[in-house]
Amino acid sequence: MVVKLQRPILVGGLGLSFSLWILQSWHDSIIQLGEYSVLSLLLVGGGLLFLKQNRTKQDSHVLDSLPVDRETVESAIAKAETVINHLAGEAENHHALAALREKIPQLYSELDREEIHLAVTGGKSVGKTTLIEVLKSHWCPQLQKTVCLQETPSLFADAGEKSDAAALTQAKATDFILFLTNGDLTDTEFQTIQQLQAEKHHLMLVFNKQDQYLVDERASILLSLKQRMQSHVVATSASPLPVKVRKHNDDGSVQEWMEQPAPEIQQLTQQLGETLAQQGQQLVWATTMRKALLLKAEAKNYLNGVRCDRAHPVIEQYQWIAAAAAFANPVPALDILATTAINVQMIVDLGNIYQQKFSLEQAKTIAGEMGSLMLKLGLVELSSKVIGTVLKSHAITYVAGGAVQGVSAAYLTRLAGLSLIEYFQQQEVAVNSATGFNVEKLGQTLQKVFQQNQQVVFWQGFVKQGVKRLLPEVAEGELVGAEKAVG
CATH class of the missing domain: 3.40.50.300 (P-loop containing nucleotide triphosphate hydrolases)
Structure with missing residues (x-):
């Protein structure tokens, strides 16, 4: 009997989590191998099969036939x-x-x-x-x-x-x-x-x-x-x-x-x-x-750059608001992503930047679809596992019960925001053009953005930044152990 993998990102991500645990346990032995060896382990853990099976086709900026008039x-x-x-x-x-x-x-x-x-x-x-x-x-x-x-x-x-x-x-x-x-x-x-x-x-x-x-x-x-x-x-x-x-x-x-x-x-x-x-x-x-x-493509690239510069601060703002809310009152990360007004408002604000106007009801629907996609792809479970592995390396941060939930909420909110940016940039430039959301295309975009944000250096920096936000009393020197464990 052949078992078909339904959650390829989760499988690859568990490999990432396992790699982080191995790095923590064998730190003294592998530190001399350098960054390239670390990245090689992550590539193996991340699952090359997933990358091969999910290559996205590049959009072509040409027509299928000659214009006739x-x-x-x-x-x-x-x-x-x-x-x-x-x-x-x-x-x-x-x-x-x-x-x-x-x-x-x-x-x-x-x-x-x-x-x-x-x-x-x-x-x-x-x-x-x-x-x-x-x-x-x-x-x-x-x-x-x-x-x-x-x-x-x-x-x-x-x-x-x-x-x-x-x-x-x-x-x-x-x-x-x-x-x-x-x-x-x-x-x-x-x-x-x-x-x-x-x-x-x-x-x-x-x-x-x-x-x-x-x-x-x-x-x-x-x-x-x-x-x-x-x-x-x-x-x-x-x-x-x-x-x-x-x-x-x-x-x-x-x-x-x-x-x-x-x-x-x-x-x-x-x-x-x-x-x-x-x-x-x-x-x-x-x-x-x-x-x-x-x-048109050249002008759109410049326009996307301008809008991206405006969108990133919005994502930064909402990801730390989501982190603070989850840290103060820990709930499942999926609920935070799918139902809270934080993510709904972020979707509305990003839509305004890219002139894809959404009502609150439309934004709620999109947030729910993104939350469902993240659950199916295993991102919710993965973020908690990997972030928990990083935080285990330091007793003070690990015993703080809401730390994992807070940083996970921030990560998932950031992932949602970056995916929306990527999705909007692929749409035609128009005013008030919010139409039916392509869930399949959004899922592909989520996969792509996730793959771009699972390097060791990213996890180090993001968790460190999250802990500083949630536990400002923790001295920066006390986070050295966490960095060494994944470095």
């Missing part, structure tokens, strides 16, 4: 401008405002751009420069549209990941990407192409220097490329190798010389020409859309 792109630009206006309203002197505002008229002018921007990218020595020269001389003059060809720095060079990131950023800013390779794809090349496709960039894979392979090898490589790719694949020879030409004269003499064949780019220019003729306008709109979404 101008109105769609204009709407995206307007939404970006709305977020910028919110930032201006909440931080009128923000250092990024001027630069953000300058980009709005630039985006509107991009909608009417007639020139197509085309990037040529790939690894080192795949023929990027030569292909651009050939296209400029043999293809561009025949086009009705103006095409700007841009070569990016070589990918996968010795310069490292930063260089690759800069090259890809340059490529992503264009309307269409030619990705060059001179053989079958390496894993790194394939992963890079997948990344570009996932972000909805239009690209064409170009198998260049095909003339350097035998005919059967060439066909095999081209077939492999087409099987692995979901985009256009073409074969070219931008600068074919010279071939030896032999001429037999009537007098029996033989003449030999090396001749440079013409570039073989017909398949590339035909497909590329058809693409630009049929989708040129949509490609420009797609680029403008991506820029608008990136601008």
